Amino acid sequence: xxxxxxxxxxxxxxxxxxxxxxxxxxxxxxxxxxxxxxxxxxxxxxxxxxxxxxxxxxxxxxxxxxxxxxxxxxxxxxxxxxxxxxxxxxxxxxxxxxxxxxxxxxxxxxxxxxxxxxxxxxxxxxxxxxxxxxxxxxxxxxxxxxxxxxx
Ligand code: NI
Numbered sequence: 001x002x003x004x005x006x007x008x009x010x011x012x013x014x015x016x017x018x019x020x021x022x023x024x025x026x027x028x029x030x031x032x033x034x035x036x037x038x039x040x041x042x043x044x045x046x047x048x049x050x051x052x053x054x055x056x057x058x059x060x061x062x063x064x065x066x067x068x069x070x071x072x073x074x075x076x077x078x079x080x081x082x083x084x085x086x087x088x089x090x091x092x093x094x095x096x097x098x099x100x101x102x103x104x105x106x107x108x109x110x111x112x113x114x115x116x117x118x119x120x121x122x123x124x125x126x127x128x129x130x131x132x133x134x135x136x137x138x139x140x141x142x143x144x145x146x147x148x149x150x151x
Contacts, residue, residue: 002034003041004052009091011053015137018048018055020072024113028058032069032111035060044089046127048134051090059131063123070108070116073132077105082122086130086140093151096144100129 007014021028031054039047039060049058061068080102087095103121106128110116120128130140141147 001037004034004038006038006042006047006051006089007053009139009141011090013050013053013055014090014134014139016050016055017137018050018057018135020057021109024071024109024111028056028071029111031056031058032060036062036067036069039089042089045123046131047089048131050134050137057135059128059135061124061127061131063127065124068118069111070106071110071113073106073108073128073135075104075106075129075132076117077103079103082126084123084126086126086144088130088140091139091141093149094141094147095150096141096147098126098130098140098144100126104128106132 035047045063046061049056057072059070078101082102083099085095086098104125105119107117
């Protein structure tokens, strides 16, 4: 178990377009395990590999319904619109309203290299979209309205 340091806004890695994972090897498994430890330690609901300094297309999400790991995730369908408040572990103490698709279908590979697909709405759909944005160098503050500083 290891907890990574979470990069904060201003770090150039957060603005890079992350590279696809060509092959799932022990380093990717270790990355997934350590990302989960890091997300839980920080009490987040999602984490993308660039946030821990690894510019690869890997995300994890856990909104309290179990951990979902996706390698090379791709949103293949979006439906509806929904606006809600978001935050990000890389932008501490800031919240803002972001409009996103209400429902998404996302596919990717699990740690066994099998293709998996999730049909998500509400908070889970929002978390997937937020994390996939990280892989393209996009942060929620780029899209947010009514940004507020908390604490
Ligand atoms: Ni984030």
